[in-house]
Amino acid sequence: xELVVSSITQRGDFFLKIEFKQVRSTLVxxxxxxxxxxxxxxxxxxxxxxxxxxxxxxxxxxxxxxTFIDSSGLGVIIGRYKKINSQKGHMYIVGASxxxxxxxxxxxxxxxxxxxxxxxxxxxx
Amino acid sequence: xxxxxxxxxxxxxxxxxxxxxxxxVSSFAAQLDCTLEExxxxxxxxxxAVSNCIIHAYNSRSNEIIVVMASIGDERxxxxxxxxxxxxxADIMQAxxxxxSSDESRMGMGFTFMKSFMDNVEVRSKVGEGTSVTLRRTFxxxxxxxxx
Numbered sequence: 001x002e003l004v005v006s007s008i009t010q011r012g013d014f015f016l017k018i019e020f021k022q023v024r025s026t027l028v029x030x031x032x033x034x035x036x037x038x039x040x041x042x043x044x045x046x047x048x049x050x051x052x053x054x055x056x057x058x059x060x061x062x063x064x065x066x067t068f069i070d071s072s073g074l075g076v077i078i079g080r081y082k083k084i085n086s087q088k089g090h091m092y093i094v095g096a097s098x099x100x101x102x103x104x105x106x107x108x109x110x111x112x113x114x115x116x117x118x119x120x121x122x123x124x125x
Numbered sequence: 126x127x128x129x130x131x132x133x134x135x136x137x138x139x140x141x142x143x144x145x146x147x148x149x150v151s152s153f154a155a156q157l158d159c160t161l162e163e164x165x166x167x168x169x170x171x172x173x174a175v176s177n178c179i180i181h182a183y184n185s186r187s188n189e190i191i192v193v194m195a196s197i198g199d200e201r202x203x204x205x206x207x208x209x210x211x212x213x214x215a216d217i218m219q220a221x222x223x224x225x226s227s228d229e230s231r232m233g234m235g236f237t238f239m240k241s242f243m244d245n246v247e248v249r250s251k252v253g254e255g256t257s258v259t260l261r262r263t264f265x266x267x268x269x270x271x272x273x
Contacts, residue, residue, distance in 0.1 A: 015144060037176045038140040068144075068165075070172040071234040099165050106241070107234055 015039055016066075018046060026058040027051070028119065032065035035073035044076050048083070057089035060119060064095030074107050081113050092122050126198035130156065138179045138189040138209075146207075147171040150195050154203055157264050166242040167203070173235035174207035174258045182211025182256055205260040213252035221248065 016033035027050055031043075050056060059080055063069070077093070084091045093115045096104055104110050116122050132153050136142045147168040154167050175191060183189040192208040214220045221236040239246045243260040250256040 015141070034144055036140075036143050036172055037179065038143060068147075068168060068172075070169055070176065071238065072176055074234060099162065103169070106238075 016043070018043060020046075020050065022050075022054065022056065025056055026060060027054070027056045028060045028062060030062040030064070034068040035063075035066050035076075036068065036070050037072035040072040040076050044079065047076075047080055051080075051083060051087075057084075057087065059084050059089065059091045060122060061091070061093050062095050062119065063093060063097075063100055064118075066096070066100055069100055069103055071107075074103070074109060077109060077113070081109075092116055094119050094122065126196070126200070126202045126204060128196045129199050131194065131196040133192065133194045135190060135192045137187060138183045138185075138191050139187050140179060142191070143172055143175045143179070146175045146191075146193050150193060150205060153195050154197070156197060157201055157203060158267065159264055160267065163264060167205075170239045170242050170260055171205060171207070173238050174205070174260065177235050177258070178207060178209040178211065178256075182209040182213070184212070201264045201266065203262050203264065206257060207260075208255065208257040210255040213254055214248070214250040214256055215252050217248050217250055221246075 016031055016035055016039040018039075019030040019032075021028040021030070027047070029043075029047060047059070051059070061077060061080075081091050091113050093104065093109070093113050095118055096115060101115065104115060130153075132149070134146065134149055136145065150171045151164050151168045155164060159167070171193070175193065178191045179185060190210065192206075194206045194208075196204045198204070221240070223234065223237040236246065239258070239260055243262045245259075245261040247259040247261075248256065249259075
């Protein structure tokens with residue numbers, strides 16, 4: 001028997017995998033890989049289309065499996081914060097490794113967006 | 126600096142080459158026996174410099190050329206040079222200001238990261254001809270026995 005496995009791979013998937021999950025009015029975006037300009041535009045479009053089309057008021061960016069971030073990645077995060085904030089929603093970052101958290105703190109993003117260890121911590125607020 | 130080893134790569138201004146460039150330079154710099162944290166910082170500054178070439182110098186055109194060179198000196202110095210032949214920077218001082226970005230979707234932190242994680246950042250640019258960014262850092266000797 002021949003087993004055929006097919007998958008659709010888009011340009012950029014090799015670098016950063018994006019998973020979306022919606023829990024009531026909260027969109028959770030889980031990223032895995034390196035978060036730079038290669039994926040920034042695609043991610044921006046994908047998140048914005050969900051924010052615009054669905055009843056979403058809160059956004060959680062899960063960086064647990066992100067191994068690298070630069071200012072292109074930070075730009076996507078801060079841009080989504082501005083959008084969510086203008087809609088009176090809340091945004092959180094979870095799971096950042098110590099090296100990623102260092103960059104988030106250095107950029108001052110932590111002063112705008114709370115950083116939590118995991119998604120459960122936000123649910124327990 | 127007394128150059129002990131050097132590398133030079135040239136690639137088209139494609140977004141996928143940002144990760145290629147930082148991987149190349151960081152593996153080359155690993156000869157300095159840097160800490161993992163230092164390697165992460167090298168990756169970040171290379172990423173910022175190469176992203177700047179693609180986004181700003183070439184306005185995201187993908188068929189232009191970026192050159193990245195790196196040298197290691199006898200005294201644990203690292204020098205990285207990133208060059209483009211793009212539009213150039215009219216006001217270098219303004220471009221290097223924190224949170225200044227000519228592109229709203231970016232954070233404007235590129236040069237701030239470069240200045241923070243390297244000892245010295247030198248920018249040479251001519252409008253219509255291109256820009257070269259030279260990043261220098263001397264790494265401390267890590268006392269492995271003391272750390273053990």
